[in-house]
Amino acid sequence: EVQLAESGGGLVQPGGSLRLSCVVSGFSFSRYWMSWVRQAPGKGLEWVANIKDDGSEKHYVDSVEGRFTISRDNAKNSLYLQMNSLRVEDTAVYYCGRGSVARDSWGQGTLVTVSS
Amino acid sequence: QSALTQPASVSGSPGQSITISCTGTSSDVARYNLVSWYQQYPGKVPKLLISEVSKRPSGVSDRFSGSKSGNTASLTISGLQAEDEADYYCCSYTSGGTVLFGGGTKLTVL
Numbered sequence: 400e401v402q403l404a405e406s407g408g409g410l411v412q413p414g415g416s417l418r419l420s421c422v423v424s425g426f427s428f429s430r431y432w433m434s435w436v437r438q439a440p441g442k443g444l445e446w447v448a449n450i451k452d453d454g455s456e457k458h459y460v461d462s463v464e465g466r467f468t469i470s471r472d473n474a475k476n477s478l479y480l481q482m483n484s485l486r487v488e489d490t491a492v493y494y495c496g497r498g499s500v501a502r503d504s505w506g507q508g509t510l511v512t513v514s515s
Numbered sequence: 516q517s518a519l520t521q522p523a524s525v526s527g528s529p530g531q532s533i534t535i536s537c538t539g540t541s542s543d544v545a546r547y548n549l550v551s552w553y554q555q556y557p558g559k560v561p562k563l564l565i566s567e568v569s570k571r572p573s574g575v576s577d578r579f580s581g582s583k584s585g586n587t588a589s590l591t592i593s594g595l596q597a598e599d600e601a602d603y604y605c606c607s608y609t610s611g612g613t614v615l616f617g618g619g620t621k622l623t624v625l
Contacts, residue, residue, distance in 0.1 A: 445616060
């Protein structure tokens with residue numbers, strides 16, 4: 400069974416940092432593109448970043464470029480999102496997922512709240 | 516990176532068919548056959564309904580179908596059921612390797 404489990408969310412002040420993790424099981428992690436998608440409270444889905452299976456290619460939405468870094472450790476079946484210089488508008492549930500455009504498996508999400 | 520354009524809401528009666536549109540540009544929907552559709556119930560994780568414009572993953576009802584013409588993709592739900600009441604999102608690959616979602620459409624089953 401494919402499983403994805405995010406962790407690392409929480410309350411942080413504007414300008415602060417958080418590192419999200421996503422541990423996966425049930426599939427060959429190193430063979431898939433992975434991505435992060437977020438959803439602000441009461442709002443729609445927003446793609447944040449994706450990373451190629453071997454980590455050699457990464458892409459970001461303009462609003463997080465230069466502040467967020469996506470990475471992966473294929474030996475640990477883990478995906479990460481380092482978030483720096485956080486803003487109030489980054490408040491959202493962050494979902495990791497298998498795939499990029501066609502995300503066929505999603506984690507349950509982790510809530511990031513940026514507030515003073 | 517502007518979001519793909521979807522109607523905010525659509526509605527239909529049980530048994531009817533409805534179509535949700537998703538309008539992009541020549542840099543995304545029109546250029547690539549990499550459009551997906553997701554269904555999301557309130558408080559739940561989104562579920563993939565359609566990938567690559569018209570492919571249904573295993574387990575997805577054949578009442579859901581996807582298509583594309585030019586810069587507009589469409590999701591059609593036939594034989595509408597009460598359980599179809601949910602939010603629906605389109606998603607497309609874009610030039611440069613990024614991904615765009617639509618703003619979402621709330622489907623109400625009357």
